[in-house]
Amino acid sequence: MEANGIRAMAVRMLSARDEGDWARRGIEASCAFIMASAGRYGCSPFAAATCAAMWLGSDTPGYAMAAAILGAAYAKSTMSVFACMMLAGAAIVFGALKEAHGEETPVCVRIIAPLIAQAVPLCVVYANNRYAFMLGMGALLLTVPLSAVLCRAWGALWAYIRGKRLRRAETAAVIMLCAVVGICAALGGAVAAVIPLLTALMCAFGLCRAGRFATRELSMTRLKLRDAAAVARELAAYSPHSAYMGGIGNAMERISMPSGGRRAYLSAQAGCAAAAMAKSPSNGDAMAIRRVGHELLLILSDGMGSGVAAHRESQCAVAMYGELISIGFGEEDAVRSINELLYSRNTDELYATLDAIRIDLSTGEATILKQSAPPAFLIRNGRIRPLYAEAPPLGILKETSVGIRKTRLSAGDTLVLMTDGLSDALGSGLYAAMQDAVLHADTPESAARTLIARAGGVSVRDDMSAIVARFSSCHKNAQF
Secondary structure (H helix, E strand, O other), X not given: OOHHHHHHHHHHHHOOOOHHHHHHHHHHHHHHHHHHHOXXXXXXXXXXXXXXXXXXXXXXXXXXXXXXXXXXXXXXOHHHHHHHHHHHHHHHHHHHHHHOOOOOOOHHHHHHHHHHHHHHHHHHHOOOOHHHHHHHHHXXXXXXXXXXXXXXXXXXXXXXXXXXXOOHHHHHHHHHHHHHHHHHHHHHOOHHHHHHHHHXXXXXXXXXXXXXXXXXXXXXXXXXXXHHHHHHHHHHOOOOOHHHHHHHHHHHHHHHOOOOOOOOOEEEEEEEEEEOOOOOOOOOEEEEEEXXXXXXXXXXXXXXXXXXXXXXXXXXXXXXXXXHHHOOOOHHHHHHHHHHHHHHOOOOOOOEOEEEEEEEOOOOEEEEEEEOOOOEEEEEOOEEEEEOOOOOOEOOOOOOOOOEEEEEOOOOOEEEEEOHHHHHHHHHHHHHHHHHHHHHOOOHHHHHHHHHHHOOOOOOXXXXXXXXXXXXXXXXXXOO
């Protein structure tokens, strides 16, 4: 067994998921210390049973086991300290062995291990001490039933704190736990340990009360969002901006749905570069690289012509698309909303292309949007694959179709987006330029700059823009 597995199991035993878990760990640790501190004749009858109960019923038993060891040491019970340490070591070792195979430690092992952990020091250390041996034998016989009762009592106590109504058996178990803790505090002289126990109980009640209130408020907010979404979709049928109103309704519907926490398995580095057409006062293209939750959004737009007017149209398309996607719009709703806006204010027959890719970093799924944009390129294992989709530009037609396709990305992939000014300037050397510039560049930004340089730096025919994004296995240094 590798040391990393044992280290991972030890971390798991000591970890906590949220603030409520910390309060629960505090309650369990305080009870464990108080019960283990009650000892006589060099034996602490409840120490091993407390550790066994934690191993049976807790996801993170490390704190309670450590508190039980300290309590047994406070009671000056060498046998109980040794037994608790053996049990904690067994929990780490068996947990590491089973976690390597994606399994849980069997209940029978969790029951047999505390018996062995008590029997070994009992026979070796206290064989000649009649009173300690008898007390140790009684503790050994009571370990299994007592650990089961304690496990149930701790679970029932935490369920009660969280607001659950207890059954009679659960209520009896909680009362027994309180009585045992009180008696142990009096007999063991650990009355001072009751203070952190009460503090942890008050924190747990406060946190759970606040959590229930927040959950109730969140549920009410979600219901109101769903009602508002339904009204927005109904209004869309009578609104001149039906796509925008319908998109708002769909966005509110998505926001109202619970979204489970998802962990990213891809990290990304992205960069861009652009060059205005020769003698043009401004680049008519617009670009954006945005992080939206667990998603990466790459957006590129080419306004008709060049200069300030073209940049205004393309910048409007890029900014609106990024904002709409950020608040929960889908690709189709966002495109149709932008198209309605550009068409309604288009008095000079201006239009803009839209080239966007949304990558879900938790799944690797990429949604590719093409509105009269040249193909994007996926570079995987040194091979270049174009990604096409056909649809008209935005602002030229009252109602437009949406060009969408999907693909899945993996670690090591590279995406390249570019406007037609750059692809036309590279011409037949496009693939060779990407092989040299993209694959051998240190960073995505330098790759984008190299592509612009390979096209001549400044074109006399059109503006040039490029976005390059690289994907790798998830790590802490992802840059956007």
